[in-house]
Amino acid sequence: MNIIQLLYGSLRKPVTIIVAVIAIIFFSVISIRNMPVDIFPKLGTPTIYVAQTYGGLSAEQLEGYITSYYEYHFLYVTGIKSVESKTIQGVTLLKLNFHEGTDMGQATGEVVAMVNRARAFMPPGTISPFVTRFDGGSVPVGQLVFSSTRSLSEVQDLALFKVRPMFSTLPGVSAPPPFGGNQRTVLIKADPDKLRSYNVTPQDLVTAIAKGNVITPSGNIRVGDQTLITPQNTVVENIQDLANIPIKTGSGPTVFVHDVAAVDNGADITSGYALINDKRSVYIPVTKRADASTWDVVQRVKAALPDMQAAIPPDIKVSYEFDQSGYVINSIKSLTTEGILGAVLTGLMVLLFLRDWRGSLIVVLTIPLALLSAIICLKLFGQSINVMTLGGLALAVGILVDEATVTIENIHHHQEKGEPKGRAILEASKEIALPKLLILLCILAIFFPAFFMSGIPKAMFLPLSLAVGLAMIASFLLSQSFVPVMANWLFKDHLSEKAKEGEKTSKFKDRHGKWLKKAATASTLIVTVYLLVSVVAAVLLFNVLGKELFPKVDAGQFQVRIRLADGTRLERTETKTKALLALIDSLSGGQKIAITSAFIGNQGSVIPC
Known part of the structure; x- marks a missing residue:
């Protein structure tokens, strides 16, 4: 069979295997450097937002004179699933949901055409709305904060016409208008x-x-x-x-x-305030595009800060705050730490039971090679380095060590029976090839249903499934090629007395074998009890555990939304917001909050989008 042929070919041409390993290392470095680094995978949400402003009109007037015409015309866009709208004074926001598989490029063009047609029925002076494609990956990754003693309108004007054009030309960045000032x-x-x-x-x-x-x-x-x-x-x-x-x-x-x-x-008439550290200020949200890398976008923005600062007067300071790239970097560090710990602990366990540092070294080398092979394949599948792929690789670390460990242990077992090194390696690898393949297929079967999901669940869990599956496949292939070659080069012709199975290990194996024989006589009872206990435990835990799409994480940041009674003046809302910020500062112990950012009200209706 092909697995056995791979084994024979590896032992006959070991240099080819080493060259392949070097190629894995080389191409993995290239893949890591070129892969987008993001928080979440690209979700591909089929949604378009349309934001229409008209200063001075009440919510009822906007809904009757503007929103209703948009809702009627958008129903005739190809692939439309539903149209949702929310209207407040001066602004109406429409959310267009499309069916899965809709060509969003064509849909966007049709939406723009329907916008132009609907505007013919609207009041004079209606400006063009802001039409944007929404994706779950288009998330804020920071804020450009402007600090100055000048008036907010001056800072807003300079941020809008001096900094924003430079900001919007950066690859992967979408540039919303500034918040906090007035036109x-x-x-x-x-x-x-x-x-x-x-x-x-x-x-x-x-x-x-x-x-x-x-x-x-x-x-x-x-x-x-x-x-x-x-x-x-x-x-x-x-x-x-x-x-x-x-x-x-x-x-x-x-x-x-x-x-x-x-x-x-x-x-213009004030419709919103931005508060940075309790003081009125101006900021531009840094939002990345869905297909862009969070890490690359943040680094480009930071590199462009000196040019942005030079474009405005020196008494206005621009800084980058609320950097979200650290979340991804911490995930990468966690994966690296877990991989190293997994490799070291597995190597120590192999050394403890087999008492052979050569076998431990081979197992430790197999883990990073399997992970790097998975990264290369993820790059070929068009995936990015995100929390889901990193989570999949971290999950695979605990599983993929089994392949090399079992192979090394079986080689030792054959050598203990007195077989020559070459024969022991060949027979041991052949003997467990099919069981290891069966274990691999069982694990892959668990993650295979991710290919049949749709929508956001597929976008989230398919990268995780690919990461686990590709790492496991790489680990299996390495255990049938790289492990035998390294064992043939590093192992001695005969096991030393120290490396042979000790008396305690033999006694443990004997006791374990006797227990299995006794359990086999009552297998029906044991299986029945096991299934009942498992089902009851699963049901109880399912009801007790929380149910969230994402687990809770301590990112060092949190958000609070404040809603006062309808009709409350902006100044009163600002006072309440400052009181809340002061309360949070006192609860934290004082002087422990790095920066706070708040926005009160809504964006002005005449701000260029």
Whole structure:
């Protein structure tokens, strides 16, 4: 059979096996360097979000004039499963759920087309909505925090038009607008008394401003052999020039804007505050794209920080906070630690029972080779290094040691019977090849149903199943090729007296054999009791244990959501939030919280998306 042929081929051409092992190490390094490092695998959730803003409209008006038209038109998008909407004052958010297998590229194009069609029925001034594809892997991985003594509107303006364009060009990064500030606005503050004294109405002032600041094509003028661009002065270059726009001309003195009003820089109506360490600030959420690596995105953002800082005034400090890449790095460190511990402890157990350091060394070498082989295959399957693949590899560490351990022990057993080294290796490996294959197939059968799952469960558990299965297959193949070759090179021709089975081990095996013979006479009773105890224990534990998609982890961070009564002012909510942050700080013992971030209210309706 092919397994036996692999064994014969390995013993006949050991150099080929060593070259293959070197290739595993080489290509695993390349795979690790090129594989995306992420928190979760790519979920591929078939969902699209549409966010529409219209400042000033109540929730009822938005739902009647805007949301209802979107809901009707989106029902005719190919593959649509359901349309959900949530509307608050000034903002409506629609969630479009699609059936599994829907071409999301085509669906996104159809959604945009339906958006354009639906807007024809909406009130004048309705701006284009923000349409985005949602995936569970598109998660925030940090925040760009702006600290300054300047006004929030100035910081918001610089973050939006200076930093965000640089930020959005980084590979794998999606760039939401800044949170915490208001859109810059030019304020014309009219004095009612002066308006009355000059007999000017507010509408006259609005009309004059509109006519005095008009975008018009400049055109060309032909002079001799040249065609020149005609300069135009219909748009002000400095906001203070708005004060010199005439309101009334003709008979009598000319009335200008500065006669009845003041022109100043300002901000839009406040709809939300961002608090960084209890102080109002501005931040940009760092959100990675679904197919991007968390580690790569974080490193690119950190590398670009000096350029972002240089693009804004020096009195505004930009920093990267709430780094989520540490979660992945800690998982990798945990896997490495567990792998090392598994290898060392297994080697010690082999050394304890077989009293042969050569066999222990072979077993220890097999574990990392099996894991590295699994990583290469995961790369070929298009997987990333995430908590699920790392969890699968960590789970496999405790199982894959059996293959090499059993092989080494059986070789020792044959040598104890007086067989020559070569014959002992060949016969021992042949003897257990089929049982080991059967054990491998039983383990693979446990994880095979993951291929028939769908949706998020498949996206989450298929990488774990692949990691375990590939590591086990690699361990089996190594036990039939690498282990015999290394045993043939390292083992002595005959076992030393120290390596032979000791008296205590023989007594233990004898007692174990006698117990098995007695148990065989009452096998029906033992199996029945075992099944009953197992079923009862499983039912009890199932009812006692919690039921969550992800286990609880201590990431050093937590979130709190506060909801006050409808209609509560932002300032009152801000006060409550600060009181909660102070309470958390006191409960933690004081000065133990590295940083806090809070957002109160909702994003402004005129912020460019």
